[in-house]
Amino acid sequence: MRILVTGGAGFIGSHLVRRLLGHDHVVVNFDALRYSGNPDNLSDVADHARYAFVQADICDAGAVAQALKEHRVEAVINCAAETHVDRSILDPSVFAKTDVVGTGILLEEARKAGIQRYLQVSTDEVYGSVELGHSREEDLLAPRSPYAASKAGGDLLTLSYWATYRLPVLVTRGSNTYGPNQYPEKFIPLFVTNAIEDQPLPLYGDGRNRRDWLSVFDHCAAIEYVLAHGEPGTVYNVGGGNERENRAVAETLLRYLQKPGSLIRFVQDRPGHDRRYAVDCDRLRRLGWEPTVEFEEGLRATVEWYRTHEAWWRKIKSGEFRAYYEQMYQQRLAKGTACAS
Ligand code: DAU
Numbered sequence: 015m016r017i018l019v020t021g022g023a024g025f026i027g028s029h030l031v032r033r034l035l036g037h038d039h040v041v042v043n044f045d046a047l048r049y050s051g052n053p054d055n056l057s058d059v060a061d062h063a064r065y066a067f068v069q070a071d072i073c074d075a076g077a078v079a080q081a082l083k084e085h086r087v088e089a090v091i092n093c094a095a096e097t098h099v100d101r102s103i104l105d106p107s108v109f110a111k112t113d114v115v116g117t118g119i120l121l122e123e124a125r126k127a128g129i130q131r132y133l134q135v136s137t138d139e140v141y142g143s144v145e146l147g148h149s150r151e152e153d154l155l156a157p158r159s160p161y162a163a164s165k166a167g168g169d170l171l172t173l174s175y176w177a178t179y180r181l182p183v184l185v186t187r188g189s190n191t192y193g194p195n196q197y198p199e200k201f202i203p204l205f206v207t208n209a210i211e212d213q214p215l216p217l218y219g220d221g222r223n224r225r226d227w228l229s230v231f232d233h234c235a236a237i238e239y240v241l242a243h244g245e246p247g248t249v250y251n252v253g254g255g256n257e258r259e260n261r262a263v264a265e266t267l268l269r270y271l272q273k274p275g276s277l278i279r280f281v282q283d284r285p286g287h288d289r290r291y292a293v294d295c296d297r298l299r300r301l302g303w304e305p306t307v308e309f310e311e312g313l314r315a316t317v318e319w320y321r322t323h324e325a326w327w328r329k330i331k332s333g334e335f336r337a338y339y340e341q342m343y344q345q346r347l348a349k350g351t352a353c354a355s
Contacts, residue, residue: 193230
């Protein structure tokens, strides 16, 4: 197919672009290249014959319309988003703009262009914190951060285009994704790169929050599978089946790096910090897809990638990221406490 991937220079987007190119698709990467969009992520495919790059924002209707027309796009996958919960607490407005308004513009242009498949990459955070059990696709949404609420807005707007216009949309709600090329504001790459530098690891609250970890390779495989086989108008949860406490993840990655547990610092919690996410993936399993990457194996390979790609993350950590890190962590770390064990 001729597929437009928005946010293709980001973490999940860049792995998806590479995967689709490997499966004979024509891929148009539509990315505004804001702070986490990184052309280095795709330097290996930049000259590929079936790859094109458009630097533009999904809020720019004219640019979207032109890209869809010029590249005769048949399918759209929307990975473009503001994605970091902590940043949404500092500045919520940009989240509503990109994740809700931008998604709306993309949907409208896709409808006008007669696109055959539109897939919205959503998140398990739209269900809110789940103390017990697993969220199913028909559960009520209860997002609790400006990020999650904005993603819920984009997710529901997408579904409305099936009900109202019969635009053949699909929604995937993925769980916490990890792997190479993830911007080091997120938990795993932040902790791995801090540990390599012998810097403290700022663990929020009691470190007992739980997440279900999904390899980026599995996540992209699921997106491609749903694009090809999903029922229009349908939501699919995508989980890794690897639920772990944050503290255990931190201890495991320190072990892989042969660094001491004393690097862990318990710091002031994230406001409104969701305790647990867990999704029921039965619908996707029945469609014929299951994850294959075992967490400890995937985490070990990820740690190894950051260990052997220092130039990639050091360039990021010395730029815009530095001011963000200081704002987010300096005071917290000064008041933090060491790990007891
Ligand atoms: O569940 C899917 C979602 O996973 C995605 O939709 C989001 O884009 C993605 O950011 C992620 O959200 P989380 O808030 O769960 O991810 P984050 O990496 O920020 O944090 C993971 C856990 O680690 C969470 O319980 C907060 C904790 N944490 C995070 C950071 C950055 C810390 O303890 N310390 C930290 O410095």
